[in-house]
Structures are given as structure tokens and as C-alpha cells.
Amino acid sequence: MSGYQVMPRLSADEYADLESDIVAHGVMVPITVSADGVIVDGHHRDEIARKHDLHCPRVTADGSESELRGLAFSLNLNRRHLNREQRRELIAESLRSDPQLSNREHARRTGASDKTVGSVRDDLVESAEIPHFSERIDPRTGNLSQAAERHRATSIPQSDLDALNAATEDQDDDPEPPHWEPAGQMSPAATQALTPEKPKRTPITDDANRIGWEIRKTTEKLDRLTEDDRWTRNTEKVTPLLRGHLQEAISTYTRILAELEGK
Known part of the structure; x- marks a missing residue:
């Protein structure tokens, strides 16, 4: 599997049934594509x-590669x-595609429990199919997952680790993390462990260069589309x-061109 093709192909019988239905009724459910036209959902329909040579409606979904892959799973x-x-x-x-994400996020993607995801993760780490991440990201909050934080820097005093472990016990099974007020003042090392690092932004020149090439690629795709022999008869x-x-x-x-030219 690659890209957003997260599921195995349909069986021969399933494919035949889908093909028969589409030939008879057309594509009833639009396929979902990314902003650059890559299919997120609907590979078989497309x-x-x-x-x-049938019309295939499509809708565009925005998001990062990881977010779109999560949408494909769902x-x-x-x-x-x-x-x-x-x-x-x-x-x-799902874990092979995005091992850096929290167990909770993979559970949401796949309709499984956190504990089942944790079990599968342990097997994959044990077999070296995915790396071990001591810090995992929850894309809904942008924070480090609590399960990963329990295994962070060993420089935190044991008393603080005990407090952290007690506060986060069984937290992965809760829909929302419980509110916790530590008794007394925590050490700077423990406070730092609970503070997610602000993601570093790429230089704006790099972003501009990347987007410029994406615009060129999209323009070339549009040119190829209009040169397709089906274009004229399918204009409507x-x-x-x-x-x-x-x-x-x-x-x-x-608007942007006017800004660049100082108008």
C-alpha cells in the first residue's frame, strides 16, 4: 500500500459487483482528492x-499528508x-504510515481501542518494522501524547516521575485527559517535559519555492486535461x-501578483 491507498484492493467478486453498479447507475459517491489531485478515497470508483469513460465526480479535501491519510482510513x-x-x-x-502519531489517534482512525493499538505497536517495534517514538503527537491538540510523556527524559527526578505516572494512569482510555493539579511545585525538568515544543517553521522562501512548483505542476495538469480527447464532449x-x-x-x-509588483 502507498500514498492514500490504505486498504487492500477489493476481491474479484467485490470489484465485479461495484463495476456492475457503476456501469448501470454511474458513480453515485464522489471520490475525494487532495489539493494537488491525488486520490484520497475512491481508487476503485475512479x-x-x-x-x-464515465463521469466521476470529485470533492477536494484540505489537510496535511497525515491528516488526509487519516481521512482515507476513516x-x-x-x-x-x-x-x-x-x-x-x-x-x-496506519502505524507504519505515521508511527509518530499517538495511539489515541490511530485508534480514532481505525475504530479500535487504545490498548489494541498499543499491542500492535509493540509488535511492530519488536520486529523493527517501525521505530520507537518516545514522543508521539496528538494531531487534534498538537500536544505530545500522555503515554509517550511518561517515558520522556530520565533526568526528571523520580519523585516527579511518580507524580506524573499517578496523574496519567489509564489516561489513554479516557476521551479527554483528566485535569490534574500537582501537589507542590514541580521541578523545571518536569515542567519542561509537560510543555510541548513549538514546531519550527520552515523559511518562507522555502515555502514560496515549494508552492511555486506546485502551481506549475497544477497548471501542467490542467493543460493535459484540456488536451484529453474527451475534454470537448464533456465540457458541460x-x-x-x-x-x-x-x-x-x-x-x-x-491579488498576489499585484502585491509582488508593488501595485
Whole structure:
């Protein structure tokens, strides 16, 4: 599996049923793509639509690569009936893709419990399929996961570690972390351990260079689309899918270009 193709392909019978339905009724559920056109959900629908030269509606989802991969897991999970081993393999695939994320986030992605995710993680770390992360990120809060923090720097005094462990006992099973007020003042090392580091921003010139190339790639994709032999006869179908995006892009590009030229 690669990119956002997080689930195994449909079986031959499942694929045949889906193909028969799409040929008879068209693609009823739009596929989901990233901002740069990569399919997040709907690989089979897109493949079948292309095979039979059918219109395939699509919607665009914004987010980081990790967030879009999480969306792909969630959307697919709701449509697949998985047995225990298949679900554990799904969890393993989520962990292989983003081992830095917290167990709670992988549990949310895959519809599993934190403890099941932890068990699968331990197996993958043991077999060296994924690295051990002493700090894991919860993307919903941007904070380090509490389970990971319990294993942070050994320079924290044992008394503080005992207090931290007591405060976070079984916390992974709670929907929200319990509020905890430590008795007495904590040492600077323990306070620092509980304070997530502010993520470093990349230089703005690097961001501008990356976005510039992304604009060029998108423009080239649009050129290739209009050169497709199906373009002319499908203009009416394509127009509502592109017009709004193009108008918004033109407005944004015009404004930025005027700023760059000092107008």
C-alpha cells in the first residue's frame, strides 16, 4: 500500500459487483482528492469510471499528508467489514504510515481501542518494522501524547516521575485527559517535559519555492486535461467542477501578483 491507498484492493467478486453498479447507475459517491489531485478515497470508483469513460465526480479535501491519510482510513473503514486479523493489519498499516502519531489517534482512525493499538505497536517495534517514538503527537491538540510523556527524559527526578505516572494512569482510555493539579511545585525538568515544543517553521522562501512548483505542476495538469480527447464532449460536465476553483485561483493569483509588483 502507498500514498492514500490504505486498504487492500477489493476481491474479484467485490470489484465485479461495484463495476456492475457503476456501469448501470454511474458513480453515485464522489471520490475525494487532495489539493494537488491525488486520490484520497475512491481508487476503485475512479479506475472503473476511467475504464468505461464515465463521469466521476470529485470533492477536494484540505489537510496535511497525515491528516488526509487519516481521512482515507476513516472513510474506507465505514464501508468495509473486517475480521479481527484484517482490523489488526489495518491498525498496523496506519502505524507504519505515521508511527509518530499517538495511539489515541490511530485508534480514532481505525475504530479500535487504545490498548489494541498499543499491542500492535509493540509488535511492530519488536520486529523493527517501525521505530520507537518516545514522543508521539496528538494531531487534534498538537500536544505530545500522555503515554509517550511518561517515558520522556530520565533526568526528571523520580519523585516527579511518580507524580506524573499517578496523574496519567489509564489516561489513554479516557476521551479527554483528566485535569490534574500537582501537589507542590514541580521541578523545571518536569515542567519542561509537560510543555510541548513549538514546531519550527520552515523559511518562507522555502515555502514560496515549494508552492511555486506546485502551481506549475497544477497548471501542467490542467493543460493535459484540456488536451484529453474527451475534454470537448464533456465540457458541460467539467464546467461545474472547475469553474469555481479557477475563478477563486485567478482572484488570489491576481491579488498576489499585484502585491509582488508593488501595485
